[in-house]
Amino acid sequence: MNSAPLILLAAGGTGGHLFPAEALGVELIKRGFRVRLATDARALRYSGLFTRDMIDVVPSETVRGRNPLSLARTGITLLRGTAIAFNLIRRLKPVAVVGFGGYPTLPPLIAARLTATPRVIHDANAVLGRANRFLSRHASAIATALPGVLDRDPALAGKTTTVGTPMRPAVLAAAAVPYAAPRAGEPFRLLVVGGSQGARVMSDVVPGAIERLDPALRDRLILTQQVRDEDASRVRAVYDRLGLHAELAPFFTDLPARLAANHLIVSRSGAGTVAELAAIGRPSILVPLPGSIDQDQFANAGVLADAKGGLRIAQKDFTSQRLASEISALAAAPERLAEMAANARDVGRLDAGERLADLVAKVARI
Template identity: 80%
Template structure:
């Protein structure tokens, strides 16, 4: 392997960026390639394909506002990161660089351009992210998870390929579990998650919604909910009072398996979550994160909602009464849950890692 071509992957240090990078890395290694990951220090928390000896930490900073001091700080950090990335390109001599979004991808992709190394960016969202937008004009190819992302941009559409989002092996395994609708009086398995950091709104709204359900539905519910440490006591108190079968934790390491076991998922609509719901094929109620400049989560949720696989609720409308009504309706219509699961599956692409690997190797001339 020492003499095998090297593909350098670049990704922000969150699961939404790292998991697709890892999935591509696995596929490239199957094809005899070597891979390394350029990212920020946050990625060192994640276990998986990228052990510490395969990670190159590159300084970076996210643009957080228009304050001149903050912008100057960001510029200095990105300049330092670019200097580190230039040294990486000189030493590693990768055949291509593939970026997965987030500001930590800027230095490696800019350095690749200066060294005339072929490059690809992948974006999982229904709207191109800001870092990828900055890079898009100078890369060799663009891969998107969803169709139509750049259809209106003639300058970029010609070098854009829809590949889907590469899925980590645990999601591919979960996708092999068929959806089985709940029996009319049988258990109803509901999974509530809020993204990599959790979401306070789920702790604020879901317990109140469960409280408003008919007591007969309480006895059917098998609830798994991601709850931040600071919200745990108040959420648990509600479910204990209702004598609910509920498992609560700040993080679930086996989330793909829990996703496959669910009849209904209530979640934010980050790109990774939407892609995984499509790959596994599970009905969902999606609450986009408000306030985003790009409104990417609203657009992501819209893809599943328009396909018929999800119900999209803006956070302002996400109240205990509304959520209780939606859960009650779906619990009474198991056939609708089956239809939603099948519709969600039409959005997923389980061969996305292979498609993206094909594109990267073509750009690299391998």
């Protein structure tokens, strides 16, 4: 039986939470630790570091609205998940539990507190997420991707370390690819993504923007676009009519390599996407998801916009005409694209996995 110390990682079952957990797991394994992942059932579709025998599914539920019945159901699920996580921690005896946000982290981190197991939470957003905010008071240490996230809360700032967002090996490999701005007459590569499930707004706006481009630019364009299955036929019809070279898919398993291979990216601004754009160093047009309570995507996009590594466009202003104008201006100014790529890269942290592993080892007293 392997006697190496175990670190239990807890993350929601989406890429934005799982990918930093994977990156930390890779670094911890290099250092001689064992790792396991506590998460929800969505992660069973995940095909990265964590194989099924390394995953423990813990029941959890997101708080949705204020309906008393819904709140009661959520509370019962979280209590059940906490009991399962409590037994899991007592059986596995991890030296630390590290949470990466999302409601599936609540049961393992609460159970870690009940068992007096050292606890670290990591937040990749420019504002602390709701689950992490709940857990922050009783965390042994807090790691943030960006500086200043908790500066206004002295009680939390004192145990906060800025480490960046840990990057999985595929991102680190993509970051080694230098940016080469397109010269006049050369192909112009455009990548459009909308998060792990795609985004309808991209299917609504991007085809019209492509149609508005000057034919000379459109002839140079090589487009790759993430499109939901239900939107694919109408989007494909526009591009076929225009005679456009376009690759459409509902999901890209090799997204880091695709980020590196393109000249400009149009995307939502989830924490993981913004961190990868910065680490790889690629110019972007970012459209924050509207309506979220924390406005985290708006703040995330602001990090690259303030650094002049990306453009932030609110969804209400994200029209086909506006997007066509921005794409045309950037395609005509390769030196500006190169400058944006360099500015984005200056924001990125390629050593975040190592820095977070240092913090976890310190908290675990290993």
